[in-house]
Amino acid sequence: MFSKILSAGIIGVDAYLVDVEVDSVPGIPGFSIVGLPEIAVKESKERVIAALKNLNLYPGPMKITVNLAPADIKKEGTSYDLPILLGVLVNSGIIENSSLLKTLVAGEVTLDGHIRSVKGVLSIGELVKKEEDIDTLIVPFENRMEAGVVEGIKVLPVNHIYELINHLNGTNPLKPYKISIEELYKKVNYSVDFRDVKGQESAKRALEIAAAGGHNMLMIGPPGSGKTMLAKRIPSILPDISIDEALETTRIYSIAGLLDDTNSFISIRPFRAPHHTISDAGLIGGGHIPHPGEVSLAHNGVLFLDELPEFKRNVLEVLRQPLEDGSIRISRAKISVRFPSRFMLVAAMNPCPCGYYGDPFHTCTCTPNQIYKYRAKISGPLMDRIDIHIEVPNVRYEELSDKRRGEYSSTIRERVNKAREIQHERFKRQGLNIFSNAQMGATQIEDFCSIEQEGKRLLKKAMEHFGFSARAYSKILKIARTIADLDEEESIKPHHLSEAIQYRSLDRKGGI
Amino acid sequence: MNNRTKGTKYEDMVVQFVLKKGYRIIERNFYSKAGEIDIIAKDGKYLVFIEVRSSEKSFVHPLESINKTKINRIIKSARFYLYTHNIKAQFIRFDVVGVIKGKEPILIKDAFQSVF
Known part of the structure; x- marks a missing residue:
């Protein structure tokens, strides 16, 4: 039979x-x-x-x-x-x-x-x-x-x-x-809030800009300054996920076997924080029959790499393709598989091996060679992909004990949503298949990030003074574009530029 | 009594035992180069190859005394039997009957299958 x-x-x-x-x-x-x-x-x-x-x-x-x-x-x-x-x-x-x-x-x-x-x-x-x-x-x-x-x-x-x-x-x-998708696509209440973090207003501002424009970001600071705490709260200020994005993400989680009765549909942006001992296959995917890795589980969300220099060099290298293409292709003898992997990269690191270089209250015990080697662990091409670098110094006692609190995540998210909406419109009008300022290429930067005389003068001065490269120049323009969007301004003003310049701290001669 | 005769005595017991269960005996002690089969019988639509396991000791379970090698030999012998008797499209089953001295025989139908 x-x-x-x-x-x-x-x-x-x-x-x-x-x-x-x-x-x-x-x-x-x-x-x-x-x-x-x-x-x-x-x-x-x-x-x-x-x-x-x-x-x-x-x-x-x-x-x-x-x-x-x-x-x-x-x-x-x-x-x-x-x-x-x-x-x-x-x-x-x-x-x-x-x-x-x-x-x-x-x-x-x-x-x-x-x-x-x-x-x-x-x-x-x-x-x-x-x-x-x-x-x-x-x-x-x-x-x-x-x-x-x-x-x-x-x-x-x-x-x-x-x-x-x-x-x-x-x-x-x-x-x-x-x-119906609408039933599953519930509004989520995040259990963490930006309000939990005392002080660090400039870091919060940088995160807001990163979230609004989808910019990759690196936080540098001594141990205990709050980098991880801030990173964990990023999902609460990310722009709302669209239904198509939610479907895409759910599809990946379904294949990874990560759905269950309570979580049968992913309606929040994923936040993945792999430990630095992860292998390259664990990060980008792989296995006998290819399975999605962390970069795909972070698709439409955030990939947070804490202690960036602790990751193995070869593991960081494999990040290049997903950061470049928004997808990762894994080939085996008979089949080749493509997994989506468009995510916002957020990384955190100490300024040096002991952690206290540049800290006003602690002495750094590292030799210049040690510091150089530590920094060099992160390759040029990877740093190339990171738009925003900020310092996250230790919070002063006054700020920690201050009863006054910062904004709620929901307030910040509203601004981020508005800025993201502006970006969607901008790119849709030209029929482009990108959704955030971070994804802009050279042509788009030319089209959308034009600046006036005053701004041009300011940039020229900064480039000469700090020794910025051409790469840094285009990144500053992209970040300024996002800052202007957050300000709901059509054109980029000098103060948008000067703020953007602040976020290239590692490009300045000699680093921090 | 040597081992050979002891074995035959137990086989006789098993023959009586399966007859009572409604089996029809086709052949006993089928020998071939591949191995041997203790009893070949018919049980309804099944052609059954029965292996008899006997033990003087009271705590040895019949199935435990069969290992993979023995199973493969029995299956090989069964194939040989089917081939030489030109039997095709016939339902087949392998049963094992264990006899422990002084106790009622234990029948295990469909005791093993081929692993190919």
Whole structure:
């Protein structure tokens, strides 16, 4: 007896069709799975047989062959359990083949017949939507929301095999599940607030500018000055995430297996802070069958690298492609996969190995050579990608004990949203596919960042005095553009420029 | 009594035991270059290859005395039997019966399958 059940596999962030072919014939009993299955897929056989036996649905010993077509693409994950089990049931006459027409099935099976969640269901739902000959998707109950947001498909969430059999036999049909994105896209209350941070008004200002324009930023300061505390609060002032961006992010998290019942849809900008012992594969993605790395989990959000010089040199080098292209391409022998990875980079470091260079209250115990070596750990090309450098000095006692507090994150976010809106309009009007000032190239800088005589004079003076390079020049213009946007000013004024110049502290001769 | 005779005595017991369970005996002690099969029987639609495991000691479970090598030899012998008797499209099963001295035999249906 032969049956074919439709299922899906994941490559990168997209799903592709997999035909689960099940052949049951008399002969020396055995169960084999072919089609380049990885270990978890091979183990399917144990789960499927145990479940069938426990549910009294085991058809008795026979020779069962399962082929996962296309047979030359590596298959992974546990999502093939359910389609395989259904194939066996069709072959033994327990369910009709016709009940699974135009239906795609995915799910992990437990030894007692329950159906557990699997990864990538949102992408699978989008595949079903795309395929004309498929209109129904059977998924584990825990994955119902990811599938439910996809328009134009029928989603049937299931908890247990018996439930599914009863549905397929018409005894007790399941109700299709639907949910609107609006319901899932809830307004989030952040548990942290910029108000928690005492003082550091200039750092907060720099962060506001970085958030508004999507500029990468580096914070330099002694230990305990609040760099990490500030960084953790960045998500609370980032511009609101659009629905398309939320879908994109949810798709990536679904494939990474990071969604669950409480978090079935990502409606806030992600904030990822990997430890500096991370490997290059962990940072940009990889593995036997490529999986998203931290840069992709930070897509549409923030990647925070604390203690930047502590990261291995080769790990920082691999950041170049995502920072340049907004995506990362991982190649293996047979396949090449592209993961999105457009994020705002925020990094923090000490000014020197001991941490106190330039600090008025502590003596720096490093030799100039030590300081030079420490700074040199971060390559030129990486520094090139960072628009804003600021110093975050230690907060004075007066500021710490001051009862007066700074602004709420929500106030800052309102300004950031407005500035971002201005940027969207600006680029949309010209039909450009960029969304923030940080993404501007040379042409856009020329088009949108023109300055008057006074401004030109100011810049010339600064360049000569501080020894800025041409690279620094264009960055200053971009930052000034964002500052002007925050000011809701059409043209860039000299005071916008002078503030922007402050944010290139490392470019000044001799560093800080 | 030597081991050979002891073995045959236990096999006789098992033959009686499976007959009572409704099996029909086809052949006993099928020998081939691949190995040997203790009992070949028919149980409904299944052609059953039965392996008899006996033990004088009271705490040895029959299945524990079978290892992968033995299983592979039995399967190989079964294939040989099917080939030489031109049997195709037949439901097959491997059963193991364990006999412990002084106790009722234990039957395990579908005791193992081929791992290919």
